[in-house]
Structures are given as structure tokens and as C-alpha cells.
Amino acid sequence: MTDFVTIEKGLGPEGRVAVVRFDRGDGINALSPEALRQLTQAARSFEDDGDTSVVVLTGAARAFSAGFDLKDSEGRLRKSMDIGSLRRHLKLGPRLSRAWQEMEQITIGAIEGFCIGGGVALAVALDFRVIGRDAHLRVPEIGLGMNMSWQSIPRMLHLMGPARTKQAVILADQRISATEALEWGLVEEVADPGKAFDAAMTLAAKVAAQPPLSVAMTKLTVNRLAYALDDLASHMDVDQFALASLTDDHKEGVAAFLERRKPRFRGR
Structure with missing residues (x-):
């Protein structure tokens, strides 16, 4: 295993x-x-770590993440799964984002290149996001006949508000530039190209210099208040995804993506 x-x-x-x-x-x-x-195991590895106050999550130099791997052999088995197996498999994403959101440590994402789909879902589960000036974000799920899941909609809603969240998610082909992401509240800082990690580490040092217990308790209080009602709606996005995966529009969206053509949706 790699x-x-x-x-x-x-x-x-x-x-x-x-x-x-x-x-x-x-x-x-x-x-x-x-x-x-x-990535889920990495987040959970900090559960009993009292020596770490801040965790910086970074991707590759050219990409934070392109989102869920539609070409992965295990992922492609979804189309042959029964609904029970599919629901269990679809919990991998929500489990990941929840593990990062619930970490006691302050979490900071350093984003370079592009951050797409599941990459955005992971990024919005963090406490802070720093993005390179030439990077961009995009949420393509609806364009693939799917819903934005992993309990991401409430998190995006807290950051951007209703209209911007709809704009980001529904207009699936729209690239959100670093400048727009900052204006919308989707990220907290824009760094020079290639310097997102350095800027994230500078922010991490500032946080790490604060009293660790006070920081951890404050994060917990803010998160409990901000996300108290999120499960009332976001628990259902796994089932929405499972339902959407059975539609002709989803099959068409994925086929068009793999064939690099424009999809033709029919609402069925």
C-alpha cells in the first residue's frame, strides 16, 4: 500500500x-x-496529542486536491454496489471531513494550484484556509449529476452565506479565484504564488504562541455554537448522493467528464 x-x-x-x-x-x-x-487516520492520530496546538494541512505544489478520484478502481465499484454497501462506502467522505473538523488542534489549509470538489469539502472542514494568489477552487458535483456532500453545505453556508454558497455549488463550471474566495469569506488569506504553505506556517506560529488549553477550549466552544444544528440537515446528504448516483443524469455527467465533452442532462 502506498x-x-x-x-x-x-x-x-x-x-x-x-x-x-x-x-x-x-x-x-x-x-x-x-x-x-x-487522511482520516492522520486527523485521528492527533486525538491524544497534547504537544501539538496547530496542524497545517497541505497538498502538492501544483494541487491541493482534484477531489474524489472518479477513475479509481475501488471507487468505480460503486456502480455495482447494492444500496446498503453504497451507503457504507459513501460514508468515507463525511468521516474524513468530520475527523478534521473535530480535531482539538487548530487546523490550517495551505492551498496551491487547484482545490476541487472533495478538496473543497476537506478545506472547509478546517479552521483557516490560506490560498496562493494564482490558485482557484471549484465545486463540480452538480455538473456530474451529484449533490455536494460530505456535510459541506452547512460549512460553506457558515463561511459565505446562502447566495454565495448557491453560486459556488450550483454554477458547477465556475472557477472561484483566490481573490473571489477571499471576498466571499471562503478563505482567510491570499499569499503570493507558491507561498501558501509559508503563510500558513506563519499563521500557525502565531496560534502556537497562544496558551494551548485556552485555544483548544475556545475552538470547541465556537464550533459547538456554530455547528449545533448542522446535523439536522447534513446527515441526509449521503442518502441524497446515493439517490443521485442512480439517476441517468449522474451517469451522463460522469461519462461526459471522462470523455471530455459537454453533458446533456434530461432531469431523470
Whole structure:
């Protein structure tokens, strides 16, 4: 099994900063099921780590992530799964984003190149996001006949508000530039190209210099208040995804993506 994720600890003030690097070495950094498992395990590895206050998550130099890997052999087995197996398999994404959101440490994403689909879902589960000036984000799920899942809609809604969230998700072909992402509230800082990681580490050092227990308790309080009602709606997005995956529009969307042509949706 190939390791897509590496962890380095003991950085920054008092050694309280850690870096999690996700890099498949292919310039695309797609989220295969195995990558989802490794990233989830990376987040969970900090559960009993009282020495780390901040975790910086970064991707490859050219891409944070291209989102879910539609060409992965395990992922393509979805089309032959029964509904029960499909629902269990579809929980990999929500499990990943929840693991990162619920970390006690402050989390910061360093985004270069492109951040697409599941990459955006992972990014909005973090506390802060720093993006390179020439990078962009995009949410293509609806264009593939799917819904934006992984409990991402409430998180995006908290950051951007209703109209911008609809714009980002429904207009699936729209690239969100770094400048737009900052204006919309989707990211907190724009860095020079190639410098997102450095800027994220600078922010991490500032956080790590604060009293660790006070920081952790404040994060927990803010998250509990902000996300208290999210499960009332977002719990259903796995079933929405499972339902959407059975539609002709989904089959057409994926086929068009793989064949690099414009899809023809028919609402069925």
C-alpha cells in the first residue's frame, strides 16, 4: 500500500506545530478511497496529542486536491454496489471531513494550484484556509449529476452565506479565484504564488504562541455554537448522493467528464 500522507511534528514555537502533507505524486492529488482513509487516520492520530496546538494541512505544489478520484478502481465499484454497501462506502467522505473538523488542534489549509470538489469539502472542514494568489477552487458535483456532500453545505453556508454558497455549488463550471474566495469569506488569506504553505506556517506560529488549553477550549466552544444544528440537515446528504448516483443524469455527467465533452442532462 502506498502512503499518500506524511506527518511531521515538533515544528514552530515550543514544537507545537505539525504538518500533514497529502501528496500522491501525480500532480492531481485526487481523493481515492484509500487516500480518504489515510487522511482520516492522520486527523485521528492527533486525538491524544497534547504537544501539538496547530496542524497545517497541505497538498502538492501544483494541487491541493482534484477531489474524489472518479477513475479509481475501488471507487468505480460503486456502480455495482447494492444500496446498503453504497451507503457504507459513501460514508468515507463525511468521516474524513468530520475527523478534521473535530480535531482539538487548530487546523490550517495551505492551498496551491487547484482545490476541487472533495478538496473543497476537506478545506472547509478546517479552521483557516490560506490560498496562493494564482490558485482557484471549484465545486463540480452538480455538473456530474451529484449533490455536494460530505456535510459541506452547512460549512460553506457558515463561511459565505446562502447566495454565495448557491453560486459556488450550483454554477458547477465556475472557477472561484483566490481573490473571489477571499471576498466571499471562503478563505482567510491570499499569499503570493507558491507561498501558501509559508503563510500558513506563519499563521500557525502565531496560534502556537497562544496558551494551548485556552485555544483548544475556545475552538470547541465556537464550533459547538456554530455547528449545533448542522446535523439536522447534513446527515441526509449521503442518502441524497446515493439517490443521485442512480439517476441517468449522474451517469451522463460522469461519462461526459471522462470523455471530455459537454453533458446533456434530461432531469431523470
